[in-house]
Amino acid sequence: MTSGNKPPVSGQLTRKDGDRTRREGVAYKEQQHMQAMTLQGGSNSGDGEGLDARLQAQIGHKLKAMFDEVANAPVPDKFLELLSKLDGRESGK
């Protein structure tokens, strides 16, 4: 979540306690969006920005987590063995 010290980004959010207003605004937007979805069965109708931003952030996190899961796994020995073999062949040239 955004830090409470951050200044509000957009002009319309500069009311006092702007951050809280913004958070509530997002929650309200999501609620509205859920209602719109329920009524219309669409995922892109109405005030969807809050939901979309949240969804995109989640997708970003999951993508990174999926990638890192493999990237942080130990490298199988077969690769190091292959490298040593290739390296030997290369320097033997």
Next chain:
Amino acid sequence: MSSEQVKTGFVAAIPNLRAFAVSLCGNLERADDLVQETMLKAFKNIESFEEGTNLKAWLFTILRNTYFSDRRRLKREVEDADGIYAARVAVHPEQHGHMDMCELEDALKLLQADQREALILVCAAGMSYEEAAEISGCAVGTIKSRVNRARTKLGEIMGITTASEFGPDAATEAILTHSTGQSRSY
């Protein structure tokens, strides 16, 4: 570049190459084959690597070129498999009870390969748009639009599912009740 330096660079790049390969092809076994092939090709063509340039990006380029040329070679089978898969997912969207790792992997497979590649490079592998463009052999603007399209498409695929996490209402409740909670394991 000494072969010792090359070797050190390769060892450092292997984890990221594996992760990139898995994200591209969705299968660890095939990914490791790709990485192995990449290493063989890289050693064979080490003269064409310009010293002082980005070794990781160079290896990523070899890997994705290998993947895409294999894919072209097997195009018909791949397309058939994708088609059947896409159809299965399309008629059973309610099977997605919640958004988890398996679901993201499933959703990734529904993207066009070039869009999936751009998304992974930029959003998962931490490449800049410029690096991603260099690796994929296309313009920076092309990468940006591929990433945007991939994000939009993933959002569409996963949107309904994730929305239900924000508090089920009658409609999503009904969907969840019918959910089989199906998940796939690798």
